[in-house]
Amino acid sequence: MQTARETQSVWRIAAREDVPALLEIERASFATPWTLGEIEEELDKPLARVWVAEVGARVAAFGIQWFVVGEAQLANIAVHPDFRGHGLGKQMMNRLLSEAQSEGMEKMTLEVRTGNTAAIELYRLLGFVETSRRPHFYEDQDEAILMEKKIDPLRSEGRFCCEGIERIEFSCAPCVF
Numbered sequence: 001m002q003t004a005r006e007t008q009s010v011w012r013i014a015a016r017e018d019v020p021a022l023l024e025i026e027r028a029s030f031a032t033p034w035t036l037g038e039i040e041e042e043l044d045k046p047l048a049r050v051w052v053a054e055v056g057a058r059v060a061a062f063g064i065q066w067f068v069v070g071e072a073q074l075a076n077i078a079v080h081p082d083f084r085g086h087g088l089g090k091q092m093m094n095r096l097l098s099e100a101q102s103e104g105m106e107k108m109t110l111e112v113r114t115g116n117t118a119a120i121e122l123y124r125l126l127g128f129v130e131t132s133r134r135p136h137f138y139e140d141q142d143e144a145i146l147m148e149k150k151i152d153p154l155r156s157e158g159r160f161c162c163e164g165i166e167r168i169e170f171s172c173a174p175c176v177f
């Protein structure tokens, strides 16, 4: 059920036409944002799934996850500053978790800067727990917290599982505070 505080939104998989809007959100959210080319690459990656949330005619948020050997990895998530604090981040994470479950993933993992209180609180609210820390993880030597949430898979084998990939490094870009 939607509460009065939540923004009415439409959810869909991102298309190439969304890239400029994603870039705008990215630039408004991170100190070292992904480039246009990096965002475009995500749309083409077989392992990646890029979701957008539209509010009215605007793309207000996006979320990117990768499906790797039974693990959904949160590659990026951001809500446009104009739309923060109205439940979109939580809705996006729930959508990604639900999709990961449908794809048979056993857990979702992510990395977040130790100072990114908003994101850490969001992840904790949804049941993510800290598993470890990586000092000097980011370009500016900031520390990353690694978090994960177990998922009860709906089916045993995900379409996006791929054998032979040991680890793909990913991270949310440094955030603007």
Ligand SMILES: CC(C)(COP(=O)(O)OP(=O)(O)OC[C@H]1O[C@@H](n2cnc3c(N)ncnc32)[C@H](O)[C@@H]1OP(=O)(O)O)[C@@H](O)C(=O)NCCC(=O)NCCS
Residues within 6 Å of the ligand: 029, 030, 077, 078, 079, 080, 083, 084, 085, 086, 087, 088, 089, 090, 091, 111, 112, 113, 116, 117, 118, 119, 121, 122, 123, 125, 172, 173, 175
């Ligand atoms: C993190 C982010 C996605 C949250 O999106 P949002 O739509 O504003 O969050 P929501 O309104 O869904 O809030 C859900 C919960 O997150 C937590 N939260 C959100 N903003 C918060 C803040 N500024 N301070 C503390 N907790 C916060 C709260 O627990 C909140 O629940 P509550 O409203 O019941 O207290 C958004 O702040 C953002 O885009 N930040 C910049 C990009 C970024 O840091 N991405 C994560 C990289 S790892």
